[in-house]
Amino acid sequence: MNANERQKQLVRMLTQNQRRIFSYLYTLVPDRPAAEDLLQETCMVICEKFDEFQPETDFVAWACQIAYWEVRAARQKFSRSKVLFDDAVLEAVAKTAADMSPELNERHEALALCLEKLHPRDRELIITRYEPGGGVEAAARRTGRTVVAAYKALTRIRRLLADCVTLRLSANSIP
């Protein structure tokens, strides 16, 4: 494969998998801006090291390894609110997240269908909470709830979505 084809492959793989890498990072650093910064730093390293990637191996697993070391390298510059856990717990969580990567991908796909099934009012709340520039207070304001009620509703809706996703996956696994 020549350099040009490798570049195309790199772009394709990054484009296809950046969401999964972000998801992994967010699990380790549950702060959106910090996780996005780390995603960009990870992408830079992926670009630099792409020659080392073996095409027949798992790109996401390889990228997540890079992401993990980016988190480790960056943790000293974050406050405790960004990287929550000590190294041992961080490593255990990272391993769990890496092992669960295929399942998490399936859950992501199933979530789209579960979101469609939500009551429009709930859907508006959750989307407003998670959209760029959104947040719990914005979601509360938009949907005419108090902030406390919005927190409660968000917890309930996330639980609903998680149950729906689990149900869908278990239904799919029945032969």
Added chain:
Amino acid sequence: MNLSDPERLELDELCSGLVDGTLSEPQRRRLEQLLAASSEARRIYVRTLALSASLFDYASEMQAEAPERTAQPANLVAVRRWWWAIGPLGAAAAIALAFWLGSVSKHGGGSESQPREVVAHLSGGKNCQWAGAALQPGAQLQSGQRIELAAGFAEISFDSGALLVLEGPASLDVSSAWEAVLRRGTLKASVPQEALGFRVSNAAVDVVDLGTEFSMVAEENGATEVFVLRGAVEAHPRAASDAAARPSLVLRESQARRFERNRVAEVRNREQKLQRFARKIALDRVLRPASFVHWPFDETAGDFAAVQVTGTSSADSNKPGTPVLPLPTRNERGENQGEGKVQETRPALPNPLLPFPGREGEARANATKYAARLAFAPLSTHATARAEGRWGRALNCDGQLTATALLPPFAQRNPLTVAFWIKVPPDASVAESEPILSGPLASNGDPVEFAWNRAPHQGAFGALRTSVGRGFIIGTTPLRDGQWHHVAVVFSHSLRGPQKMQIKQYVDGRLDRVSAKHFIKAKVKGLGGEPRVVLSGTETLAIGRRQNEQGTAGFRGAIDELFLLDRALSQKEIRILMQQNRLPTRDALAAN
């Protein structure tokens, strides 16, 4: 260790608190304890956090926001919220770009900036230290945004083309693409011909540029000194009352004045100050790589118009065949000093997705694959299909001749620039005002059309009109005059969200004043599929006619040097593209 039911409930609550930012320190310690002890807890935790990560992703794709109610003038007719009526999300399984259709908003010759519209960007700097949150190189700046520079130099490029270099400590309000307020500190303004009329004001003086380079120093006590380095400016002293009003004065090269509350005075040490301001500051500039397709239309015969598919790199390569590595760009953040918070974070999508320049053979294959194919109607002849162009030859559409080109793959909702030269006969009829270009550049495949406006009740007749679905924006410069005009339309992300796009039209390198807009904003609706829609390389661009209306009578006029670029060009880059028919290098940008 398996979790008990109460522990599962507790973990659920802790995870919720974590994603919503309400976790206390004791709760954090408890969460850490559970995760350290139980693999089941870790699996639940990972699923919960991944759910939130997925929701961030889907929420970026969906429309859940009600239309803005505040920014609309009182005479607006009721906004048609048809997108809401069809069901907030369920009906839109595919990504769809919806425009908010309000009444036509007319803009006069004044400022056209909308609330929170991006009107400038941080294009360079040297040793910048910010008072408050730092601005990243390349950061977009919105109307109303205050820039607080503690030390160093910051270069701000306005969409009009005006360039301000701010020297810290300084405070500047970005008012619009055509205006800024220097609250305190020193600036140097370089205003190209296209931005003539650019204004810098403060409590002491209004300085209106007449094509020039000038410096301004605003002191803490309100007194302001103005120095003209080149060209001329018109200075209007501000007065506390009508009685104290003083006449405007025109300052020419090497002249300077000091504007105080109740008087205009000579400047002390004028020569030394002029010399200091005339010094060039070597700034570090941001130059992002771009990939583009270019149809030069230089063929003299045949039914084929070759294309060049290539790009420039941040290392200044502007040669075909030079590899371009699409590194993800850093986050661009609009920092509002007043509110002190980050307003928007861009997604980290590797941006340029057009085919990369490669080996000689591949470049040749692309040149054939994405070439425009000309379609001759029975009444049109090959003899008139080519004309003298602005650069070499041009495609001459006679109202019958049309062309179709395969679009290379690219990310649809990323910033984009479409640029071309156009010559429309002064006697072109309304029936001959079909789109100059039309292509599925919007995310739902809605054609984006570029035409001259034939509806005088909607906006300036004969001016550039960019339509997306049912929305449109109309400029003011007449195109229907038999002269060559350079047109560039820039689609860029709004600071209100990456899925909301801004459209800016440039004619002859100048930001064209908007005579009418018929959409307020665009947002993405939809659910499912890949989050970033990338054209597959099977979509086509129609030249001289509407998309999907093969064979209909089309546009009459000549078109030349069509570029489709995968990022939003600045005014300066557009001007250089217009003048040199190629993308600028870093050196060209620094020199211009």
